[in-house]
Amino acid sequence: MTVVSLQNISQSVCNECPVRKISLCDHVDNDTRTEMCRLLRTATFSRGQSIIMQGDTATTLGVVTSGVVKTVFMTEDGDTQVLGLLFPGDIVGRAFEAEMRFSYEAATDATLCTFNRRTFENLMSRSTSLEHGYLMTTLAQMDAMRSWTCLLRGRTARQRVAAYLLFRSATEDTADAYVETIGDRLVLNLRLSRVDLASLLDMTPETFCRCLHSLADQGAVHVCAPHLIEVLDDARLRDLAGPSLEGLVEDPQRAVG
Amino acid sequence: MTVVSLQNISQSVCNECPVRKISLCDHVDNDTRTEMCRLLRTATFSRGQSIIMQGDTATTLGVVTSGVVKTVFMTEDGDTQVLGLLFPGDIVGRAFEAEMRFSYEAATDATLCTFNRRTFENLMSRSTSLEHGYLMTTLAQMDAMRSWTCLLRGRTARQRVAAYLLFRSATEDTADAYVETIGDRLVLNLRLSRVDLASLLDMTPETFCRCLHSLADQGAVHVCAPHLIEVLDDARLRDLAGPSLEGLVEDPQRAVG
DNA sequence: GTGTAGAATTGTGCGCGATCAAAGCCTACC
DNA sequence: GGTAGGCTTTGATCGCGCACAATTCTACAC
Numbered sequence: 001m002t003v004v005s006l007q008n009i010s011q012s013v014c015n016e017c018p019v020r021k022i023s024l025c026d027h028v029d030n031d032t033r034t035e036m037c038r039l040l041r042t043a044t045f046s047r048g049q050s051i052i053m054q055g056d057t058a059t060t061l062g063v064v065t066s067g068v069v070k071t072v073f074m075t076e077d078g079d080t081q082v083l084g085l086l087f088p089g090d091i092v093g094r095a096f097e098a099e100m101r102f103s104y105e106a107a108t109d110a111t112l113c114t115f116n117r118r119t120f121e122n123l124m125s126r127s128t129s130l131e132h133g134y135l136m137t138t139l140a141q142m143d144a145m146r147s148w149t150c151l152l153r154g155r156t157a158r159q160r161v162a163a164y165l166l167f168r169s170a171t172e173d174t175a176d177a178y179v180e181t182i183g184d185r186l187v188l189n190l191r192l193s194r195v196d197l198a199s200l201l202d203m204t205p206e207t208f209c210r211c212l213h214s215l216a217d218q219g220a221v222h223v224c225a226p227h228l229i230e231v232l233d234d235a236r237l238r239d240l241a242g243p244s245l246e247g248l249v250e251d252p253q254r255a256v257g
Numbered sequence: 258m259t260v261v262s263l264q265n266i267s268q269s270v271c272n273e274c275p276v277r278k279i280s281l282c283d284h285v286d287n288d289t290r291t292e293m294c295r296l297l298r299t300a301t302f303s304r305g306q307s308i309i310m311q312g313d314t315a316t317t318l319g320v321v322t323s324g325v326v327k328t329v330f331m332t333e334d335g336d337t338q339v340l341g342l343l344f345p346g347d348i349v350g351r352a353f354e355a356e357m358r359f360s361y362e363a364a365t366d367a368t369l370c371t372f373n374r375r376t377f378e379n380l381m382s383r384s385t386s387l388e389h390g391y392l393m394t395t396l397a398q399m400d401a402m403r404s405w406t407c408l409l410r411g412r413t414a415r416q417r418v419a420a421y422l423l424f425r426s427a428t429e430d431t432a433d434a435y436v437e438t439i440g441d442r443l444v445l446n447l448r449l450s451r452v453d454l455a456s457l458l459d460m461t462p463e464t465f466c467r468c469l470h471s472l473a474d475q476g477a478v479h480v481c482a483p484h485l486i487e488v489l490d491d492a493r494l495r496d497l498a499g500p501s502l503e504g505l506v507e508d509p510q511r512a513v514g
Numbered sequence: 515g516t517g518t519a520g521a522a523t524t525g526t527g528c529g530c531g532a533t534c535a536a537a538g539c540c541t542a543c544c
Numbered sequence: 545g546g547t548a549g550g551c552t553t554t555g556a557t558c559g560c561g562c563a564c565a566a567t568t569c570t571a572c573a574c
Contacts, residue, residue, distance in 0.1 A: 071403075073407045075411075075500045076500055077500045079411070079500070081407075081410055081411055083403060083406055083407065083410075084406075094396060094400075095396070096393060096396065097396070097400070101400065101403070101404065102403065102407075128385055128388070131385070131388060131389065131392060132388060134392065135388060135391065135392045135395065136353060138392065138395055138396060138399065139351060139352070139353065139354070139395060141399070142395065142398070142399050142402070143351075143354075143358065145399070145402055145403075146328075146340060146358070146359065146402075147358065149340055149341075149406075150330045150338070150340065150359075153338055153340075153459050154332075154336070154338055154459070156560070156561085157560075157561065158560095193521075193522095194521075194522060194523090195521085195522095202410050202411070203561075203562090204561080204562060204563080205521095205522080205523095206522095206523080206524085206561090206562080206563085206564095207560090207561055207562075209522065209523055209524085210523090210524085210561090213523085213524095225570095226521080226522060226523090226569085226570080243332045243333055243334045243336070413530070413531085414530075414531060415530095450551075450552095451551070451552060451553095452551080452552095460531075460532085461531075461532060461533080462551090462552075462553095463531090463532080463533085463552095463553080463554085464530090464531055464532075466552065466553055466554085467531090467553090467554085468531095470553085470554095483539090483540090483551080483552060483553090
């Protein structure tokens, strides 16, 4: 794990933590939190940087506090595919397993609250509330993965792009600011590159681009800038996204894949 | 939840349980297991029967003890897609959430060891080892889901079929007998219908059929009967399945999707 | 302003896989 | 034994989405 900036944090950091209420920490009792504050390190990663490498023996486990982290799988012939995204509050890494089957990379500039994996596991064995919090977060993450699967499968490329835009616009008001205001209009900030987004949605960047502009031609969205998308007609976009998005897009879930 | 056969079970059942060592029970301490034996009910489902319905408020949580269970998502326009499969030892249902976003259905005749969800949650809050077991199983299931995603994505239809056959032949020696012996040869029993398998692999039954016979034309497999597939040339099949199957197919993981 | 590298967009042909249609096959039930 | 209905297989056609390449746009340094 490459740590760019590393510093000790006083216990007060947890009190002003932006993701405390939406992460595993929400379940943790006071004694455990005090202990965690003593053990945690914050780490900053710049866009594109690797957090945990596929194949490595992971010694770290963390919680995203800002930015977007992508999970990336690299095939033996060097191709990479974006499996999913992690947002603030989601867990990076995996307890009780050292060897990583895929990588975690910063998809945007991101900050994490990290722990030594062994230390964290040890603390879990002593703190029921921490293990419970980890379980709850994991279950939520699994729900999100399953919803994501439903969202991708049986949809054409354009429907997937439309569905993703809806998903993003539905989570606009969570933790981080994914939406920018230009004048008085609400505009989505994709924040990820075309290459990453295309890989995430299982298509080529070219197809992604075509689909986006096809949605624009239909009057559903307006491409203000390559990464800034304004949703002009929510109903139209929902229509173009295909059936059964209700419940998949509108839930307060964060992680995908 | 439709329970076909329901009966009380004496404590001795756990001792001869076929999935005890590969399920959450493996982590549970003796006191908790005694309690669990008192609370559990076994249920039998015949192929095609619904175990938990999408949209229902689930009161049940269970462990697959034999057979294959499929997770199915139904779109609002009535289409269904198979999201994944659960094998013996996997968990059916979800603790701490009542409303089901998808259905669980018996893909073959199947038996489950079931609990009242509330009772199970209650027991977890009192038994650290049970919650730990649930966490470990959930993490393993999430790993499997991610592997499954890697297996499906970026592959052609024929590669997906080949990959699935490899996955099944690699798990041949787990819990249930997925393999039949015809004479002295080892033959895979698909056990699922073409329609289910095609849906699971995100293609039409027609395409699945074509791909299977294409693999046969290449000499990789032999279709003994619609549901009985003999793997003739493992290396050839691996070749036709595309890159990076190592680690995805060969792990002792059960659940997919 | 200018240069340059990287990202994003557009163009074109083609193969894969979906769709529709129909025939074979197996099983269950009468 | 016969028949009906399901599942499986095969055939023909068509459109989506991919590959590859060219072009335009953007960002950032100087």
